[in-house]
Amino acid sequence: MFSYCSDPSTLEGLTWLSCYLTTGKHMLFYVSFGTVLLLLAITAPVSLMFGFAGAMAARARFAPLSWIGKAYIAVVRGVPDIAFFLFFVIALDQGIEWLRHKTLCPEWTDAIRQGNDFLVCPDAKMPLSSSAQWIHEVYGFSLAVITFAIVFGAFAANVLFGAMRAVPRAQMETAEAYGMSHRQAFWRILVPQMWVYALPGLSNLWMVLIKATPLLFLLGVEDIVYWARELGGSKTARFTDYPHPDWRMWYFFALLVFYLSFTKLSEVVLDRIMKRLTHGQATAGGEAQRRANV
Amino acid sequence: MKKLILGTAILALSAGIASASEVVRMGTEGAYPPYNFINDAGEVDGFERELGDELCKRARLTCEWVTNEWDSIIPNLVSANYDTIIAGMSITKERDEVIDFTQNYTQPDPSGYLALTGSDPDLKGGIIAAQTGTIQAAHIASSGATLVEFATPDETIAAVRNGEADAVLADDAYLRPIAEENDDLEMLKKTELLGGGVGMGLRESDRDLRAKFDAAIASMKADGSLNKLIMKWEIGPGF
Numbered sequence: 001m002f003s004y005c006s007d008p009s010t011l012e013g014l015t016w017l018s019c020y021l022t023t024g025k026h027m028l029f030y031v032s033f034g035t036v037l038l039l040l041a042i043t044a045p046v047s048l049m050f051g052f053a054g055a056m057a058a059r060a061r062f063a064p065l066s067w068i069g070k071a072y073i074a075v076v077r078g079v080p081d082i083a084f085f086l087f088f089v090i091a092l093d094q095g096i097e098w099l100r101h102k103t104l105c106p107e108w109t110d111a112i113r114q115g116n117d118f119l120v121c122p123d124a125k126m127p128l129s130s131s132a133q134w135i136h137e138v139y140g141f142s143l144a145v146i147t148f149a150i151v152f153g154a155f156a157a158n159v160l161f162g163a164m165r166a167v168p169r170a171q172m173e174t175a176e177a178y179g180m181s182h183r184q185a186f187w188r189i190l191v192p193q194m195w196v197y198a199l200p201g202l203s204n205l206w207m208v209l210i211k212a213t214p215l216l217f218l219l220g221v222e223d224i225v226y227w228a229r230e231l232g233g234s235k236t237a238r239f240t241d242y243p244h245p246d247w248r249m250w251y252f253f254a255l256l257v258f259y260l261s262f263t264k265l266s267e268v269v270l271d272r273i274m275k276r277l278t279h280g281q282a283t284a285g286g287e288a289q290r291r292a293n294v
Numbered sequence: 295m296k297k298l299i300l301g302t303a304i305l306a307l308s309a310g311i312a313s314a315s316e317v318v319r320m321g322t323e324g325a326y327p328p329y330n331f332i333n334d335a336g337e338v339d340g341f342e343r344e345l346g347d348e349l350c351k352r353a354r355l356t357c358e359w360v361t362n363e364w365d366s367i368i369p370n371l372v373s374a375n376y377d378t379i380i381a382g383m384s385i386t387k388e389r390d391e392v393i394d395f396t397q398n399y400t401q402p403d404p405s406g407y408l409a410l411t412g413s414d415p416d417l418k419g420g421i422i423a424a425q426t427g428t429i430q431a432a433h434i435a436s437s438g439a440t441l442v443e444f445a446t447p448d449e450t451i452a453a454v455r456n457g458e459a460d461a462v463l464a465d466d467a468y469l470r471p472i473a474e475e476n477d478d479l480e481m482l483k484k485t486e487l488l489g490g491g492v493g494m495g496l497r498e499s500d501r502d503l504r505a506k507f508d509a510a511i512a513s514m515k516a517d518g519s520l521n522k523l524i525m526k527w528e529i530g531p532g533f
Contacts, residue, residue: 024335117499118373130317133358220362230332233448236471239327240334246452
């Protein structure tokens, strides 16, 4: 990175450190922080959508739809995350390839399962084995996002389902008395008011989601845990310009600081959102705010 | 009609891409120097990187390098996340039942023990570390000593250093540079002859690809270029 880094064995102290911390390998480590943040930025809204859809389905008056919603919440919440991650990602990947195989290669006669191998025609591979490495990485990342969204969506669905029932019945009755239809009352009265009941549960979920991101590592995405372990392991001088003993403790300590400061920041932001949502609500918090302002 | 034309165009296009340059994805661990490791620039490097690139050149294949955890390296080959395993994997009967191997590109190399200098550990009844799913781990499990397994080779060394294990059993080529550079660690005299040499792993259904790599390895053995690589990276005896 810097011009003086050409021969690191002659450097000492901070100059050595500045070279060490800017190697290509460390850059990949820093980029992986971005991967984690990107995962959170995409997964949180998507799982909220899954949760909203799940909660709406669960409280639907049409019975089969309600069963689907309730089954989704019960099944996904009941299965350990890791088991779900390991099973679902493989199943989803093979399912997509199987569908593509059926549509793209109808004339293919060989069996798809040959012993241990799962074999589809080359055109049906997802992504194509000829595509660039970054496409493979984006595909793997997307599978991870979908899986995270389904898991956390189920928890969010349960939280939102409860929040929807917590809105005082009198509010809905008043809406109906004003002549609103069921749908209008739902969108105009119920949904805006439910968030204040949902937020404590959702903020919990957000915290758990932040802490669950190292599961990415399980799915083969090279995340911060992978790089911390790889960079921290002891290095012999024959294979690197920067030999060092076992430094994993320091790398994992850096991860600890990262996660702690990130969750702290989240808490501050969530507190502010809570204050805003409480404003003007018929809850104990809303009442306290009103009195403070009088 | 329009759909049909579009469909054939896409098919022709993808077929064209596939035949123009057959891309073979090479799966490796990237944590087992000198066989394979991630260098300072963040790229796969080592004996197998050089070997693999040369094999691909000889077989006229475009190769792409992918890293994968050792634990799941066979399952991910079988489900086609990459096409070959080139990760210092010894040819054994158990593995051969699940995947296929090319001919070996290193000689069967005795595995060595690494322990704290002057500690003289009990190799029959002591605690020996090894990486999960290796021939060394299988050997210790059947030898009567207590086996502690770790996901990465590096962690096995750390276990010896902090006293969790009395010694570590691994490929000699991996342990020797570590023993030479660290005064607190030494190689023991005792060795174990395990495995049938290292080969490239492929899916059992990929017979054509295996034949191509087999031919390339044979040609590298014949002209002595494989021996040169083995010497350069100090992998053990040549052919």
